Amino acid sequence: MTEIVIVGGGAAGFFAAIAAARADGNCQVSLFERSSQFLSKVRISGGGRCNVTHALFDPRMFTTRYPRGERELNSPFHRFSADDTVGWFEARGVRLKREEDGRVFPVTDSSATVIDCLVQEAKASGVRLFIRKGVESARLRTHGGFDLKLDDGESTACDRLLLATGGCRSVGGAEIARSLGHTIEPPVPSLFSLHVPASWLRSLPGISVSDVQLSVGKLRERGPLLITHNGISGPAVLRLSAWGARVLHEKDYRFSLRVNWIPHVSENELRTEFQSRREMEPTRRVNNSPIGGIPARLWENLVSNAGIFAETTWTSLTRAGMNELIRQLRATELEVDGKSLNKEEFVTCGGVRLREINFKTMESRVTPNLYFAGELLDIDGITGGFNFQAAWTTGWIAGHAMAGVEPKILE
Secondary structure (H helix, E strand, C coil): CEEEEEECCCHHHHHHHHHHHHHCCCEEEEEECCCCCCCHHHHHHHHHCCCCEECCCCHHHHHCCCCECHHHHHHHHHHCCHHHHHHHHHCCCCCEEECCCCEEEECCCCHHHHHHHHHHHHHHCCCEEECCCCEEEEEECCCCCEEEEECCCCEEEECEEEECCCCCCCHHHHHHHHHCCCCEEEEEEECEEEECCCHHHHCCCCCEEEEEEEEECCEEEEEEEEECCCEEECHHHHHHHHHCHHHHHHCCCEEEEEEECCCCCCHHHHHHHHHHHHHHCCCCEHHHCCCCCCCHHHHHHHHHHCCCCCCCECCCCCHHHHHHHHHHHHHEEEEEECEEECCCCCEEEEEECHHHEECCCCEECCCCCEEECHHHECCECCCCCHHHHHHHHHHHHHHHHHHCCCCCCCC
């Protein structure tokens, strides 16, 4: 009987364990989780609703949502895509729904639905589940396989080993991988909001803008933005932090950020609109006349930042005032002085170097019979279900490969 050990009881670990156990009943699959509960990240993701995946069903387009791992995930997603994930869960009684932004959740709006499905499926497949039992170290045996030392002083052995311990903020999996010959890309945060000390901005918590463009040097992202008590967040900020994770880390999260509040309106269109306001509403005050869908309170602050007095009307707006208002609307400079992790995602970039992995099987190219899945790899996606999909896919492929069985969709 082939002994398979999976280290890490998260999404990737469970999916791999189930895949391996179902693929070959002669495999003895054991899953070890260091903490007191399985699937803790699944439990809290999406505000406790569990954003299972994203309804972007073209595998090639799906990969473009990964700042790190886009090229490597292309083949895996053609083998087990978001569409396959939906089918897998629904075949096991978990009904899913697609929200307007493409995120996919259980219709129950409860992560417990997903957790119960995975735990029940693992038990029904014969997976041996252990909590409060971590793997401290792994040593390659002379004749193949691994000797494992557990954190309770016990030891065990296995023929095939999967490391699925999550992001590298938890060093255990990374240290085992390193001890078995792998290179670890240094972990840095990805998906975080930005601290902005400007008092005028912090006076506007809760205000959102549906479409802004953010830029830091060559980094540029566009999308919704939310003003918070500490600064700014929202999809545009999270995407900027994901693609710029290493660049912003090198800057120690202190840099100038440029905001275009109305990227859908050109400078010439703005000037035409200003002239129209001058002609059609000459006595109306500028600070009471938002343009381009900008919320009223934000507009008032941008007008004030442009040096335009509260009583200034459109007919009395000077050319210099108009030019400065255009600059404020299209290129507000915000000084950033820190970050806050997005607690629903807490993703890191960094992990096991991708070129050391065979993505057809998720097996190590360095150490035979060693496999990887999930965020321990140097793979991370933007918010919206993409990180879970990488976990499902890499776990599914690794599980079948460890069982020595060519996978079949929805097996």
